Amino acid sequence: MTRLTMLALGAALTAGAAHAEGVTAVHVQTPHRGSAPTTLTAYGEAAAASQSLRTLTVAQPGQVAAVFVTAGQAVKRGQPLLRFITAPAAVAAYSQAQTALKLAQTQQAHTRQLLAQQLATKDQAAAADKAAADAQSALAALARDGAGRGATVLTSPFDGVVATLPVSVGDRPAAGATLATLAPLSGLQVSVGIEPGWRHEVHIGQAVELEPLGGGPATPGRVARIDSVLNPTTRLVDVDIVPSGAVIGGEAFRAQIAVGAKAGWLIPHGAVRVEDGRAFVFQLAGDKAQRVAVTIVQPGRDSDVVDGPIDTRRPLVTIGAYQLDDGAAVRIDR
Numbered sequence: 001m002t003r004l005t006m007l008a009l010g011a012a013l014t015a016g017a018a019h020a021e022g023v024t025a026v027h028v029q030t031p032h033r034g035s036a037p038t039t040l041t042a043y044g045e046a047a048a049a050s051q052s053l054r055t056l057t058v059a060q061p062g063q064v065a066a067v068f069v070t071a072g073q074a075v076k077r078g079q080p081l082l083r084f085i086t087a088p089a090a091v092a093a094y095s096q097a098q099t100a101l102k103l104a105q106t107q108q109a110h111t112r113q114l115l116a117q118q119l120a121t122k123d124q125a126a127a128a129d130k131a132a133a134d135a136q137s138a139l140a141a142l143a144r145d146g147a148g149r150g151a152t153v154l155t156s157p158f159d160g161v162v163a164t165l166p167v168s169v170g171d172r173p174a175a176g177a178t179l180a181t182l183a184p185l186s187g188l189q190v191s192v193g194i195e196p197g198w199r200h201e202v203h204i205g206q207a208v209e210l211e212p213l214g215g216g217p218a219t220p221g222r223v224a225r226i227d228s229v230l231n232p233t234t235r236l237v238d239v240d241i242v243p244s245g246a247v248i249g250g251e252a253f254r255a256q257i258a259v260g261a262k263a264g265w266l267i268p269h270g271a272v273r274v275e276d277g278r279a280f281v282f283q284l285a286g287d288k289a290q291r292v293a294v295t296i297v298q299p300g301r302d303s304d305v306v307d308g309p310i311d312t313r314r315p316l317v318t319i320g321a322y323q324l325d326d327g328a329a330v331r332i333d334r
Helices: 003-021 089-116 122-144 197-199
Strands: 023-031 033-048 054-057 062-067 079-087 153-154 162-163 178-184 189-192 207-212 217-230 237-242 254-270 272-276 278-285 290-298 303-307 316-319 329-332
Touching: 003 153, 023 062, 033 237, 033 303, 054 278, 079 178, 089 122, 189 197, 197 237, 197 272, 207 237, 237 254, 290 329
Parallel strands: 023 329
Antiparallel strands: 023 316, 033 189, 033 254, 054 178, 062 079, 079 153, 162 178, 189 237, 207 217, 207 254, 217 237, 254 303, 272 278, 278 290, 278 316, 290 303
């Protein structure tokens, strides 16, 4: 091979390499229209629905003798929670009511005998009957309130979780004070806060995707309640969401509430470029990239909904758009 031939071949290889270096390999797809949900993002945590909570109390004063569970513990139906000893004064009141009933019944029987002998009037007999009935009602009321029991073991009315346990061994709560609060396992909901301006966009029954902030798979849910007033602490509108799957009380979530849908061109998120606040994509005109200005209607994690003069006859660049300039040479990488 002559020196002249070698020089010509080298020049050709150099030109070919330069041409190859100026061509960007891209992936493309046919543009198509569609829609994507419009979502509202809110944050909150799982807690028992207020209407599902069960508060356990004793209508008599007394003392907590033993506590068998702790707050946050899962319990079964019928499982003992705590032992409560009724105050001696309440037991004494029940005993006095029993004595009063016996006395009233004895007086009632005696008055009836006198009436039969015409030694008492009907009014006296009626008064004795009323006194006996009143004594019976008073004793029944004390019995319903537990005054007749020296000690009471409170048990769980269902399978659930001990939401609160505000008493300890030795405490002397007043009559009717809360001793424990229980939440059923199926009664957990996620409460989130939204800005007041979004309230008119959120409706009962809307689909929600609940993403655990601590990691793990998302859980679907539905909007169950929307407050009509601002939360005084957060200054947001509280929205309650009922999850379809199991959640843990106190677990934090990011809620994606589907409040509508936007229609337009469905473009892969990585294909949409934004420079100086202006969005654009690239389509192919032969072997050249052509920049097409678009407006982002609905951003998304995987796909964006955009509007603009996109030509369905020209391939849309999906991978490689960030290496392109308007008019750049391209080749389709298959």
